[in-house]
Amino acid sequence: MTDTLGQVPFGGGTRNPFNYDKFEQINRALTTGWLTLDEITNQLNLFGDESQDAYLESLELAVRMHIEDYLGMPIFPVSYRSYYGVSSLYASPVSLDLPQVSYKDSYNSGGVVINSVKYYNNADPVTITTLTSSDYFYDPTGNKIILPGGMPQAINMNMTSPLVIEFTVNPNFLQAYPVIKQAALLLLTHLYNNRSETTSGRLDNIPYGVDALLRPYKPLVM
Amino acid sequence: MAITRFENVDVNDLTFSTNEYGENETVITKKFTGRPLISDVKNSLAITDRYRIYQDLIQMKFNYTPWMKDVVDNQNLYSITWRDKDWRITDCLESNDRMSVTLMCYRNDPATAV
Numbered sequence: 603m604t605d606t607l608g609q610v611p612f613g614g615g616t617r618n619p620f621n622y623d624k625f626e627q628i629n630r631a632l633t634t635g636w637l638t639l640d641e642i643t644n645q646l647n648l649f650g651d652e653s654q655d656a657y658l659e660s661l662e663l664a665v666r667m668h669i670e671d672y673l674g675m676p677i678f679p680v681s682y683r684s685y686y687g688v689s690s691l692y693a694s695p696v697s698l699d700l701p702q703v704s705y706k707d708s709y710n711s712g713g714v715v716i717n718s719v720k721y722y723n724n725a726d727p728v729t730i731t732t733l734t735s736s737d738y739f740y741d742p743t744g745n746k747i748i749l750p751g752g753m754p755q756a757i758n759m760n761m762t763s764p765l766v767i768e769f770t771v772n773p774n775f776l777q778a779y780p781v782i783k784q785a786a787l788l789l790l791t792h793l794y795n796n797r798s799e800t801t802s803g804r805l806d807n808i809p810y811g812v813d814a815l816l817r818p819y820k821p822l823v824m
Numbered sequence: 825m826a827i828t829r830f831e832n833v834d835v836n837d838l839t840f841s842t843n844e845y846g847e848n849e850t851v852i853t854k855k856f857t858g859r860p861l862i863s864d865v866k867n868s869l870a871i872t873d874r875y876r877i878y879q880d881l882i883q884m885k886f887n888y889t890p891w892m893k894d895v896v897d898n899q900n901l902y903s904i905t906w907r908d909k910d911w912r913i914t915d916c917l918e919s920n921d922r923m924s925v926t927l928m929c930y931r932n933d934p935a936t937a938v
Contacts, residue, residue: 647859647860647861648859648889649856649859650857650858651835651856651857651858651886651887651889652856652891653890653892
């Protein structure tokens with residue numbers, strides 16, 4: 603029996619169980635601080651020494667981005683653009699999987715904001731057309747965009763991925779957890795103390811370090 | 825026996841002047857609060873004819889920062905306040921990897937009568 607797990611209906615053999623062709627990060631907070639300078643200078647025993655604040659802030663940004671990437675959890679909003687091929691569009695209603703999972707929590711943070719749903723039309727030359735927001739809705743139970751009216755009539759059938767969704771994933775409330783901040787401070791201390799990629803001696807991880815603190819919050823992706 | 829711990833200290837700027845009587849005056853102004861690793865606390869007391877001479881020497885290991893580099897370069901222009909006493913810097917040791925600065929600080933208190 604052929605293993606069809608991971609195949610998109612009407613699509614070719616792929617290990618991607620979702621029906622987007624590709625996605626890309628299109629916007630991310632690159633300058634907003636997360637850990638405060640007070641938290642950082644206390645951790646590093648610098649206290650009132652402010653002479654390195656700019657360096658510490660740049661280090662903090664790298665640490666924050668690493669934690670976001672490690673957990674797959676935005677601490678500040680991250681925007682994506684995902685592409686869908688016509689093979690995803692034959693079903694009715696059309697449902698389009700979003701690649702990033704987020705949920706509204708009881709603190710009313712988190713969740714996904716759909717910025718636009720667009721498609722390349724079959725005019726000559728091809729232009730990109732934006733669907734009105736009444737043509738689609740976000741299904742939080744399946745983390746999908748549903749087009750109840752089906753595929754747009756004038757969609758370009760010759761292009762690889764003519765349907766494009768832009769969306770923003772909001773910060774998750776986990777980012778306020780003290781344990782996650784502590785992991786960030788540990789990582790920041792490591793980067794502060796080790797400015798070079800190479801060492802003459804062997805470095806060992808401490809027990810209950812960054813990985814141990816963050817692991818329970820890393821979602822299992824099946 | 826030497827003990828090691830992080831403690832808050834004040835790093836002070838020193839400015840020197842001469843007053844109208846020709847006496848030297850030193851003004852101590854706090855620059856920032858730091859938290860070095862303090863070790864090798866060593867107190868010694870010598871009793872001379874008229875005075876108790878306290879000669880205390882400690883080591884303070886700070887993280888290397890631009891301000892600490894200036895302390896290394898101009899050690900005569902800085903003092904440390906630790907345990908409410910004024911400590912002057914006798915030696916600055918900058919680590920080869922530029923990650924820390926160790927200050928040897930000295931307190932001399934010659935004014936206590938026997």
